[in-house]
Amino acid sequence: MRASTITDKIMKVLRLLLITAFWVGVWQVVHLIIGRDIYVPSAFVVFDSLQDLVQTREFWEIVYASMVRVLIGVMISFLLGVSFGIIAGLNKWVYALFNPLMVVIKSTPVISIIIVALVWFTSSNVPVFISFLMCFPIIWTNTVTGIQNVDQKLLQMAKVYQVHRRDVFLKIYLPSLTPFMNAAMITALGLAWKVSVAAEVLSHPRKAIGSELYTSKAYLDSPTLFAWTLVVVMLSLIFEFVLARLVKKWSPYRR
């Protein structure tokens, strides 16, 4: 590695630390101005309770359980969203048929869907269903757009040269889809964390970040509430980071 890239890295880390310090400072100032721990607890108290949390075995079990729910929900919406999206992208009648459903899902308040889902599913499955349902239209829409944006000139070329449909699909359609998929997955994952935790707050699964949020609120334990919220933010960022890495690896341009 060249020296300049090392200094670049150090600068980057330094800048990140400074920015973090600035915002923690802002938080602390707000805390001092408000002067009530219940409304805005001190950053240090929150970090303390976060530290206490991560040392328990239960914390990791809870994080794991919530993570699995998010992942299952996103996986299902990915599989169904891509398959249905491809069909709808290729056939404008299917598109016309499904589009209103997607519009309805997208504009229905999450809370209404959560409440209905509480009736339909067991508590642990509600968050899974909610993250699936919220991500599905995003992935579907992006897949449809991807299919509709496939370069027609390449398709004509493949047609003239009598290329097998399987190869056209694998070597033209699928790679054209990947940039749309990547964008969709990043948006979907971020959203999935938020709606899934919201669903957990209302459905109280036995091990769930949302259930912990609910309990801390019930006991007016603001530091723990904030600590769990920080956990969700961090998990969401970590997921996005890992996904961005994977996406780079899977990009159709192998370099």
Next chain:
Amino acid sequence: MNIKITNLSKGFGKLTIFDDFSLTLESGSRHCLFGPSGCGKTTLLNLLAGLETKESGTIEGIDQRKIAYVFQEERLIPWLTVRENIEFVVGEKGKSAPDVAHLEAILELVELTSFQNHYPSELSGGMKQRVSLARAFAYNGEILVLDEPFKGLHHDLKLKLMDYVLKYWEMERPHLIFTTHDVEEAVYLSSDIYVLEGPPVSIKAHTQVSGREKSAVIEEILTTMRRV
């Protein structure tokens, strides 16, 4: 088999490109469509290849499954390498496995052997054009359709590729149909030159090249073009 176009009509919106157009392209000849930009050459090739739909008329004598087409733009798949782009059209068609030696000979011919693992974005315009030509050669169609195939190529390589097309034609005797703006290219490569004008397309002159002094043919074509 001759390619017979009869009473062909085709337009885009209000613009009429073909109005009752008829032309017979005899097999065993090398046909050149020579005409100004925008007159309808590409449209004619696309109609032959079944990429455009005609409004009326008939086109006979073409097996659309056996056309090797060098498009006016390269139409390379950006995420496949040079070699993969060529393999894309020769893949197993239920019959023979892709002929590696043949493919390598073609890469050699278009001088792209050392670039076979590069992606199209890493190539110059002329190099991409050569990949597109290589793809058509590798396909071994009965009909070879070339839409301004040598544009952007250096003179020496152009001559070499034209010689290859001629050699390929001698061996395989495909129906050869190509377009160009370049008189010398037309005279060098073809046996029949159709000077077109339009739209709507009409044939201003049909010049036979074989057995004649090349400069005389060029003179004749230039005279035709100057006539209004």
